[in-house]
Amino acid sequence: KGLEQDLRSALQAPGQIQVYYQPLYTADTNRMAGVEALARWSHVERGWVAPDLFVPLAEEMGLVEQLGELVLRQACLDAVHWPIETLAVNVSALQLNNPSFAMKVTSILLETQMDPRRLELEVTESTLSQHRTECQQNVEALRSIGVRFALDDFGTGFSSLGRLQTLEVDRIKIDRSFVQGFGHSNGDEAIVQAIIDLARATGLSTTAEGVETDSQCDFLRKLGCDQLQGFLLSRPVPKQEIENLITGATRRA
Ligand code: G
Ligand code: G
Ligand code: MN
Numbered sequence: 001k002g003l004e005q006d007l008r009s010a011l012q013a014p015g016q017i018q019v020y021y022q023p024l025y026t027a028d029t030n031r032m033a034g035v036e037a038l039a040r041w042s043h044v045e046r047g048w049v050a051p052d053l054f055v056p057l058a059e060e061m062g063l064v065e066q067l068g069e070l071v072l073r074q075a076c077l078d079a080v081h082w083p084i085e086t087l088a089v090n091v092s093a094l095q096l097n098n099p100s101f102a103m104k105v106t107s108i109l110l111e112t113q114m115d116p117r118r119l120e121l122e123v124t125e126s127t128l129s130q131h132r133t134e135c136q137q138n139v140e141a142l143r144s145i146g147v148r149f150a151l152d153d154f155g156t157g158f159s160s161l162g163r164l165q166t167l168e169v170d171r172i173k174i175d176r177s178f179v180q181g182f183g184h185s186n187g188d189e190a191i192v193q194a195i196i197d198l199a200r201a202t203g204l205s206t207t208a209e210g211v212e213t214d215s216q217c218d219f220l221r222k223l224g225c226d227q228l229q230g231f232l233l234s235r236p237v238p239k240q241e242i243e244n245l246i247t248g249a250t251r252r253a
């Protein structure tokens with residue numbers, strides 16, 4: 001009860017819900033191709049509350065649209081002047097099923113002057129598999145103005161690989177559980193190779209999540225994965241820190 005009340009007021013008070021950014025690097029040239037925006041809640045008494053806790057809570061409370069808009073607006077305001085291609089933002093199924101979602105996103109893009117072609121929305125397989133008309137219409141409307149979609153946590157859902165062709169996405173993000181299974185002789189290398197080959201055959205880009213070691217990094221490069229993301233490369237960091245990383249990366253290049 002207490003946490004619910006606090007979440008409600010945190011969504012009204014500026015600064016309690018913040019946006020952190022985790023870099024996405026091109027596997028071949030090590031360039032920062034983009035960032036993923038991640039919601040963070042700094043609670044006055046409890047300290048950090050995990051998004052695994054407060055995102056589902058916001059969904060239950062009917063506040064996930066408010067949370068999603070806050071994150072999207074802040075991320076667009078922050079990233080609009082950054083010299084990187086892609087801003088990735090997570091979207092929950094409830095948001096995508098709301099008939100006014102595409103219009104809301106469009107108005108935030110206009111308001112913040114963010115180029116729609118730089119925005120990539122991350123959705124899960126289960127979100128797109130519900131086959132709701134509202135969801136399809138939102139995806140179509142946003143794709144028509146250049147917004148891209150990525151399938152998050154790929155491989156953990158229930159849809160078959162064959163359905164990739166029918167899902168209107170541009171990228172798949174290989175779930176970190178597969179990457180972290182490398183070297184444990186459980187077939188995860190073969191699974192990731194199959195996912196990357198399939199993505200290439202169907203014209204999709206790939207991002208590997210949860211890269212934590214050099215050997216995972218090397219192996220993913222060898223498999224031809226397009227982008228790498230993970231603690232080895234950088235943790236999610238606040239705005240000021242990502243700006244330092246972006247400036248440093250630009251200077252070195
Ligand atoms: O950042 P972290 O790994 O702790 O995130 C945990 C989960 O919360 C992930 O599944 C991530 O996608 C989700 N998450 C983080 N930020 C947001 C957000 O702004 N919106 C939604 N819908 N989910 C988010
Ligand atoms: O579900 P989604 O992929 O959006 O979740 C993103 C979350 O994954 C981020 O909140 C981030 O904290 C977490 N994450 C990012 N890189 C790594 C990593 O290398 N290892 C682990 N364990 N988690 C990571
Ligand atoms: Mn994500």
Ligand code: NA
Pocket residue numbers: 152153154173175176209
């Ligand atoms: Na993920």
